[in-house]
Amino acid sequence: MKEEAAGVPEESGAPRRRGRRPGGSDTRVALLEAARTVFAERGYDGATVRMIADRAGVDPAMVNHWFGGKEKLFVAALDLPADPGAILSEALPGDPDHLAERVIARLLQVWDETGGTQLATLLQSIASHEVAAGLLREFIGRVLVHKVLSAVAPDRPELRATLAGSQMFGLAFVRYVLKVEPLASADHATIIAAVAPNLQRYLTGRLP
Amino acid sequence: MKEEAAGVPEESGAPRRRGRRPGGSDTRVALLEAARTVFAERGYDGATVRMIADRAGVDPAMVNHWFGGKEKLFVAALDLPADPGAILSEALPGDPDHLAERVIARLLQVWDETGGTQLATLLQSIASHEVAAGLLREFIGRVLVHKVLSAVAPDRPELRATLAGSQMFGLAFVRYVLKVEPLASADHATIIAAVAPNLQRYLTGRLP
CATH class of the missing domain: 1.10.357.10 (Tetracycline Repressor, domain 2)
Incomplete structure (x- = not known):
């Protein structure tokens, strides 16, 4: 429950995770931007984690690392107050x-x-x-x-x-x-x- | 029914009425601006037709002429799609x-x-x-x-x-x-x- 809410204010940079960020928090921002573009172009079903990672120029594993998967990345990209x-x-x-x-x-x-x-x-x-x-x-x-x-x-x-x-x-x-x-x-x-x-x-x- | 809808797009300048505008369509715009200010300052109940007309520098009768009363002026000022x-x-x-x-x-x-x-x-x-x-x-x-x-x-x-x-x-x-x-x-x-x-x-x- 709490983790949902804690995962929401993504724009604040999720300081808890900074200590182990493998691609830097720039990676997170790049993934969000790439996600908005690719989801808009391809739709939710058509967009893949690999496409978004490629567009952001990072490893696809970063999607799971920063967001926990495609759906959560989508929710973060849309800035929804909850999933x-x-x-x-x-x-x-x-x-x-x-x-x-x-x-x-x-x-x-x-x-x-x-x-x-x-x-x-x-x-x-x-x-x-x-x-x-x-x-x-x-x-x-x-x-x-x-x-x-x-x-x-x-x-x-x-x-x-x-x-x-x-x-x-x-x-x-x-x-x-x-x-x-x-x-x-x-x-x-x-x-x-x-x-x-x-x-x-x-x-x-x-x-x- | 139709007159409700026809009364809505006030921003287009209500051309039908232009022939007999006594204060010019400037009056209408001035009343809308004054209404937004006075309603915001006084609330709906606190604002009077006279206050709004005074603020706009026009005769209070212009409110009825252009809008048909305080409630309709309020709806127009809020740009509601219907009353x-x-x-x-x-x-x-x-x-x-x-x-x-x-x-x-x-x-x-x-x-x-x-x-x-x-x-x-x-x-x-x-x-x-x-x-x-x-x-x-x-x-x-x-x-x-x-x-x-x-x-x-x-x-x-x-x-x-x-x-x-x-x-x-x-x-x-x-x-x-x-x-x-x-x-x-x-x-x-x-x-x-x-x-x-x-x-x-x-x-x-x-x-x-």
């Missing part, structure tokens, strides 16, 4: 009827830690750059839907993913960016009780 | 159990007309300017909650307004800005059937 795929994977085990509660609880925890600034930045980059929007769209389709939601949703996983995304994205926006009360300072239990039934319907309920 | 207060007021008459369907149908109609660009612009300005976020927050609180939602919501209108806002804002974002399929090109009937039960619960259902 939605990882959060959904963590929340999957357990009673499917309470999946929404687990997802919301985990997201609130991550969002409270990262706060509104990073969400506002993400929003701005999505709203102003078609590339960022395209990458996130690709990610939602390939990673969230095919790896995660199709395992739990009985039918129409794509529609469910976008509906669930609309609810959770809107919640993040109103609570952390727009900061409208009482949602802005509501405790987690209140939000979970208010939102979970709606999210659960999108995830596993009957849809038209 | 949420007017839409909710229009949707209120009728069976309360189908209120959500009417709200979503009307919003989809307006949003389809204005498209993603204006929503993306609004999003950017909210994410990057605390003043815009503050104005919208004020508007949600004073106008949506107190004038409209408290008439229909049995209890906790503020919480309901923010929850409903989170759903509708997220829907606009995913459909028009992020453009994730299948939500991006789903027809209105599909979206209404999928989202209305959730929105209805926020508006009039049982909350924790």
